Amino acid sequence: MRRYIFLFLALVLSSILILQSCKKEEEVGNGSDMTMDNSGSDTIACSTITYDAHISTIFNKNCGGCHVTGSQGGVNFNNYAKLKNQLEVGKVLGVINHRPGFKVMPTSGIKLSQSVLDSIDCWVSNGYKEN
Numbered sequence: 001m002r003r004y005i006f007l008f009l010a011l012v013l014s015s016i017l018i019l020q021s022c023k024k025e026e027e028v029g030n031g032s033d034m035t036m037d038n039s040g041s042d043t044i045a046c047s048t049i050t051y052d053a054h055i056s057t058i059f060n061k062n063c064g065g066c067h068v069t070g071s072q073g074g075v076n077f078n079n080y081a082k083l084k085n086q087l088e089v090g091k092v093l094g095v096i097n098h099r100p101g102f103k104v105m106p107t108s109g110i111k112l113s114q115s116v117l118d119s120i121d122c123w124v125s126n127g128y129k130e131n
C-alpha cells in the first residue's frame with residue numbers, strides 16, 4: 001500500500017513540474033514580454049537586464065536551433081562568453097536590426113520585436129551583465 005501512495009505522489013509531483021515548465025515557456029514567448037516602454041508593471045529597468053535572466057532566453061528562443069544547438073554560417077553562441085564575443089565582433093546587432101549591408105536574422109525575415117531589440121541594446125550598452 002505504501003508503495004502505491006509513494007508512486008501516486010511521485011506521479012502528481014512530476015505532472016506539476018511538467019505543467020510548470022510548459023507555463024514558463026508560454027510566458028517567455030519570444031521575449032516580447034520584456035517591455036521597455038514604461039507602460040506596464042512588468043517593465044524591466046534597463047540596468048537589471050542580465051544574460052542569465054533575460055538575454056539567453058531571447059537568443060535561445062529566436063536563434064537557438066541554428067546558432068545555439070547548431071553553428072550555421074560558422075556562428076555559435078551557446079554560452080555567455082561566445083555571445084558576448086559575437087556581439088563585440090559587430091555583426092549580431094547588424095543582422096537583428098536588419099541594418100543595410102548585413103544579412104537578415106532570423107532567416108525567416110521576421111524581425112525581433114522592438115522591445116526585445118531595445119532590451120538587447122540596453123544590455124550591451126550596460127556592459128553585458130552576466131547575472
Ligand code: HEC
Pocket residue numbers: 059062063064065066067072073074075091092095096102103105106107108112
Ligand atoms: C533557421 C536558421 C537560423 C536562424 C533562426 C538564425 N540564423 Fe543566423 N545564420 C543562419 C545561417 C544559415 C547563416 C549563414 C548565412 C550566410 O552565410 O549567408 C547565419 C549567419 C548569421 C550571422 C553571421 C552573418 C555574417 O554576415 O557572417 C550572424 C551574426 C547570425 N546569423 C546571427 C543570428 C542571430 C542573432 C539570430 C537570432 C536573432 C539568428 N542568426 C537566427 C541561420 C539562422
